[in-house]
Amino acid sequence: SSEKALRIVKSAFKQRGPIDGSWIYSVPEAYTVNGETVMVYKTGITRSAFGELEQYEVMVDAKTGMIVDVIDTAA
Template sequence: MDWKKVTLATGAGILAGYVVKEQISSKKGVNPEKALKIAKEAFKKQGPISGSWIYMKPEQLNKNGINYNVYRGGISRNQDGETSQYEFFIDSATGTIVDVSEEAS
């Protein structure tokens, strides 16, 4: 048995396993914490926020005839002494904000 060939084959197998693992993990999308961070950064561009929340389990949303797997969350903002509540939906695969709506008080 040639040890050089065995070592080379083992190294190639480890490298291939690492590449496959990285490709699979990069396709998982965003986690809920990352989705909330994306939403907070987007809302902070419009002014300060006073609170936020997100559901940890993705849900289905149909927007304009397209189905999305999304995280649902909310942002609170104080403006001129009034608190405004916003609900947002973020695509769990891409991290794109799909929809935002202001909650009625």
Template sequence: MNWKSFLTGVSVGIISGFLASEWVSQKGKVSPEKALSHAKAKFKERGPISGSWIQMTTERFEKNNITYDVYKGGVSRTVDDTLEQYEFVSDAKTGSIIEVYPL
């Protein structure tokens, strides 16, 4: 066996291992972009929105003695020339909104 073949095999193995670990860590989670898209769609049911944001990392959130991995985000809209802002908490596994807070 020559060194080129050996190093190529080791490189492919390392890269495959890294990609597999990334896939496993993300498996079962909704992307933050999808969670934001879902939240925006729900807020748009009550009128147009003017801005939105979402955190790209998950964090722990407890509600009713149940712990969730969540994304936190926000939406703003103008109603009768008044700016309304809301923060939402979205389940990272399903993308559904768990809680909404007016700011």
């Protein structure tokens, strides 16, 4: 489920420090990574580190729960 996908992402990011905010689109969408198209939940994480805002968009495989891509959107 989308809630489980968000828990996976939050757990992975919490290992590197606290999270300020998060979001998820609850409807899976097609996403191409390494030439393969998979259905993913698109999630996002926001946090502050060393006085700088960090924002990431994270794609989670809707079938396996594996993180398939992380995009730094604050860069």
